[in-house]
Amino acid sequence: MSVTDELLRNNEAYAAGFEGPLPLPPSKHVAVVACMDARLDVYRALGLREGEAHVIRNAGGVITADEVRSLAISQRLLGTEEIVLVHHTDCGMLTFTDEEFAATLRQEVGAEPEWAAEAFADVAEDVRRSLRRILDDPFIPKKGSVRGFVFDVATGKLAEVS
Amino acid sequence: MSVTDELLRNNEAYAAGFEGPLPLPPSKHVAVVACMDARLDVYRALGLREGEAHVIRNAGGVITADEVRSLAISQRLLGTEEIVLVHHTDCGMLTFTDEEFAATLRQEVGAEPEWAAEAFADVAEDVRRSLRRILDDPFIPKKGSVRGFVFDVATGKLAEVS
Numbered sequence: 609m610s611v612t613d614e615l616l617r618n619n620e621a622y623a624a625g626f627e628g629p630l631p632l633p634p635s636k637h638v639a640v641v642a643c644m645d646a647r648l649d650v651y652r653a654l655g656l657r658e659g660e661a662h663v664i665r666n667a668g669g670v671i672t673a674d675e676v677r678s679l680a681i682s683q684r685l686l687g688t689e690e691i692v693l694v695h696h697t698d699c700g701m702l703t704f705t706d707e708e709f710a711a712t713l714r715q716e717v718g719a720e721p722e723w724a725a726e727a728f729a730d731v732a733e734d735v736r737r738s739l740r741r742i743l744d745d746p747f748i749p750k751k752g753s754v755r756g757f758v759f760d761v762a763t764g765k766l767a768e769v770s
Numbered sequence: 771m772s773v774t775d776e777l778l779r780n781n782e783a784y785a786a787g788f789e790g791p792l793p794l795p796p797s798k799h800v801a802v803v804a805c806m807d808a809r810l811d812v813y814r815a816l817g818l819r820e821g822e823a824h825v826i827r828n829a830g831g832v833i834t835a836d837e838v839r840s841l842a843i844s845q846r847l848l849g850t851e852e853i854v855l856v857h858h859t860d861c862g863m864l865t866f867t868d869e870e871f872a873a874t875l876r877q878e879v880g881a882e883p884e885w886a887a888e889a890f891a892d893v894a895e896d897v898r899r900s901l902r903r904i905l906d907d908p909f910i911p912k913k914g915s916v917r918g919f920v921f922d923v924a925t926g927k928l929a930e931v932s
Contacts, residue, residue: 618817626926655780667840674836764788
């Protein structure tokens, strides 16, 4: 049995105890942008329940055009007002450089993508870079509460980046 | 107290019962790409635990350059092999068109972004479009198990898109 089939079986148990539907707009009016890291269960780590917050995730928890797109839709069409960024310790993005990744792709695929890998050497500094990208973007309207954190994968604790 | 402060307080309770750290590579070797919708708690809906799967999320659960970036990093550097796509019923992306959203931005911001909103009129059809984008992309190496689903926000059930 594939892992996907195992997850589908898990979903049957989830659906058996499911109570829905909830309203579409997030009831806590918050959007979280976090790394895709498997160890970061955003709902549990932030005490979120279904229906409360948009959750946007990618490699690194960085802000590229696609996160701006998601945040613009989240705020403009679905009423979120606060943004929470979460990077984390021991991130895979610390283990390589954009140039190394591009070189691997050139060698193995014979082509280079239009996107950069968005790797970084300092987690807190990349949180600050991500915060700046949000604050500088004209399409994200609500910037009264945009805060960034580093999740410690050893302790489960969030530390704010100032 | 802001919602962000409330989430930080929740995190203190989470950290108090936290056991870590787990290894960096996802132990189930799977990456999930899902919509950012607040009602879709990916870990609970798929029975995932911390450390098991990469979770990539955005408005719609669509595949743009940034999801290709995340999936390429997930597979090439962190060993995932299966991909699970999850869209859902009652999605916000069904309520507007790219042209309408761009027109709103032109009117309110006085400029238009480089990105399209990626709205869609049919959830299952957009799952198929997303599957195709993955299957057609040269930078994502492992395509032996790429499957797409629609999560029903009324029942909590996943239905596979064929």
